[in-house]
Amino acid sequence: MELDGGLLVGHDGSRPAGEAVRWAAKMATRLGCPLHVVRTWSLSSAPRPASARGGYVPPMTDFEAAVLERLEHDIAALGLPIDVDLHCHVLHGSSGRRLTEASEGADMLVVGSRGAGGFRGLRFGSTADQVVRHAVCPVVVVPVDGSDDPADLDAQLRAQPQ
Template sequence: MDRVATTADASGGLLVGHDGSPASSQAVRWAARIAARLGCPLLVVRTWSLSSAPRPSTWAAGYVPPLTDFEAAVRERLRADVAALGLPEGAGVTCQVLHGAAGRRLVESSRGAEMLVVGSRGTGGFLGLVMGSTAAQVVGHAACPVVVVPVDVQLDGQPTEPDSGLAKG
């Protein structure tokens, strides 16, 4: 039986969590810029469960595909989401999906990483919170430094880039 991944090796690179939310997209863009400046690889991770995974192409009424098919569907969605971010060519980005709870999987995968980057808010929870539960969990338990990229929303509802006010250099 094929096994699905539950940990990622981010040794010597930046690890960033992406759940499909605008905040996590901002975190990936920010982490990609930092990884490029540091000349290190960027590993983008999405965690999943059966309830959050997209339906695999092998799904049919009365048939539940193996977990590896769900894993492949999540990986395909993550790669499409990251490609849509328009990161620079040659950015050294790798995508990996992990089965399990986001906070736990990111903390486990933080061993050996130079930095863990997450958005301040994800897709779940209460909108009024400044920091989501996954961000709070990794800040308290990660094995490497953690950056929580804040979400700043413009009047049109679209997130602004966290570094937009900084001088380029």
């Protein structure tokens, strides 16, 4: 994925990632630049494609399409400003590595301080740590607010449709 400016934000489906997207959307609107929302995925994290049947493993493109559909659904549910120039992308691979690679063409990278993975009680996740250390552009880490219960984040993830 090659960007030519704009804000890049990672979204893994978690509430903190949703807050990061909301923050980035407001900033992109103020700056008049595009907002690129990225979801990284692997076969183990991708939703099951509609083409999946017993004994048939769909091609990677079907998994990618299922991830993109889920991302677009999740972003639509955030109620972002309608005037934001929004682009959704899905990238196969680890989130820290792929966001760092994509940061080469971004003006700013935005992530939530904690996402869907990791351990209970963690306030700064591994992806945030990686991109702060290795991104080429400036990084904004949107904090998980003090009322956020890590156990609640885990419950939200279990409740998401697979």
